[in-house]
Amino acid sequence: MRSCAALALLVAVAFPASAEDLLQVYRDSQRYDATYSAARNNLAAGRERLPQGRALLLPTLNLTANATHSRLDVASRDPALSPSFLRNPDSSGYTLTLTQPIFRAQNYLQYEQGGFDYALTEVRDDGWSFLADKTGSFTGVEVSGVPTDAEIAERHASLSTPPDGRFATVLVVQRRMPEHVDVVRGCLSHRITPDGQTEVELTSYDAWRSAIEDGCGLSLADIGDAELRTLFDRQLVAHRRFMETR
Numbered sequence: 001m002r003s004c005a006a007l008a009l010l011v012a013v014a015f016p017a018s019a020e021d022l023l024q025v026y027r028d029s030q031r032y033d034a035t036y037s038a039a040r041n042n043l044a045a046g047r048e049r050l051p052q053g054r055a056l057l058l059p060t061l062n063l064t065a066n067a068t069h070s071r072l073d074v075a076s077r078d079p080a081l082s083p084s085f086l087r088n089p090d091s092s093g094y095t096l097t098l099t100q101p102i103f104r105a106q107n108y109l110q111y112e113q114g115g116f117d118y119a120l121t122e123v124r125d126d127g128w129s130f131l132a133d134k135t136g137s138f139t140g141v142e143v144s145g146v147p148t149d150a151e152i153a154e155r156h157a158s159l160s161t162p163p164d165g166r167f168a169t170v171l172v173v174q175r176r177m178p179e180h181v182d183v184v185r186g187c188l189s190h191r192i193t194p195d196g197q198t199e200v201e202l203t204s205y206d207a208w209r210s211a212i213e214d215g216c217g218l219s220l221a222d223i224g225d226a227e228l229r230t231l232f233d234r235q236l237v238a239h240r241r242f243m244e245t246r
Contacts, residue, residue: 065094116181116194135192136181171235175216182215184208187232187239189215201239205232 072087122129127144147155162168173184181192189200189211202208209228212218220228 060097060099062097062099063094064097065092067092135194135197137183170238171231173212173216173218175218182217184211184216186235186242191215201243203236203239205229208232208235 068091070089072089074084074086076082076084116133116135118133119131120128121131121140124144126146127142129140129142131140132138157165159165159167170186171184172186175182179193181190183190183192184202187202187208189202191198200211202211205228209220209232213220
């Protein structure tokens, strides 16, 4: 999440960047395929955490059955005392057991995700699917297909080139924690919890920077103060227009 936040910030500042940088990142990800495979497998295992936790809270129904067939053939040496006989005693039975956990703290802890509900619904060789919590700003993400270098360069340019590039319009920094999500969007700071969210306007440079560094945990040490102030001024102008029409 920290890497995504850094990427969102750097794109929003709209520093000069070449498409080759993004292409190189993509090529590197292909080159280190073992690392990607390990991460993908870890994600595939992690997505089973919620179903496994839920299963521990559900009732269990167990059915066992048995059947026995016997042949008893007795030949008597003295039929007058004890006659010969042939019997086939059979027996069968079954046991049906229903178990419902009343309270198991460790099971509830495994099921809960800090009150949020996220799911990696599918991991494939050519992509993956992610379902976000209902309190989030988007429903989910569907990634499929492997883009070409030309397609990456084209999308990078269209998304990050001012003034129309969507990644160069509004600053968004986000940090996901187990119990809450901190978001700075433009000049608004939000803390989202399972019970709701709070909103704070960031109308001063110091408050805005503190919300990014302290609230979202994103270091700005490698970005010049003058460039950050320019970014803040742009966001503040857009924020005031937004608040007028809100």
